[in-house]
Amino acid sequence: MQAVEVTKGNRKPANLSVDSALLKEVEALDTNVSQSAEAGVTATVKLHKQEAWLKExxxxxxxxxxxxxxxxxxxxxxxxx
Structure with missing residues (x-):
């Protein structure tokens, strides 16, 4: 399994639906929502790849x-x- 390398040039806009209360909390923390969402997606992909590798x-x-x-x-x- 190859890891997907994320670079600035490979970005693609995406529309996401996020719980409004959670979005307010993130904004209150002065945190970049896009980077946070990407970190969460990256962690999910990594977890699924690990589980697939262990199963295989x-x-x-x-x-x-x-x-x-x-x-x-x-x-x-x-x-x-």
Missing amino acids: NAGALASSNAYVEAHGLPLARHRYF
């Missing part, structure tokens, strides 16, 4: 964990801590 790789992770439980860490003899 669940078998490999389980297999690796099972191997370590049965045989220990492959290079454990080189650990000094």
Whole structure:
């Protein structure tokens, strides 16, 4: 999964509906609403990508964990801590 790089030149206007009370609070904090909305969307996309990756790789992770439980860490003899 590739991360989407957000740059100033890649901006596209969007119309959003936001709870009016929440919008008043954000404006009272002198916060940029667009940047806040983008941060929230970015966090949501990241979360969904993480969940998808974990789901796609669940078998490999389980297999690796099972191997370590049965045989220990492959290079454990080189650990000094």
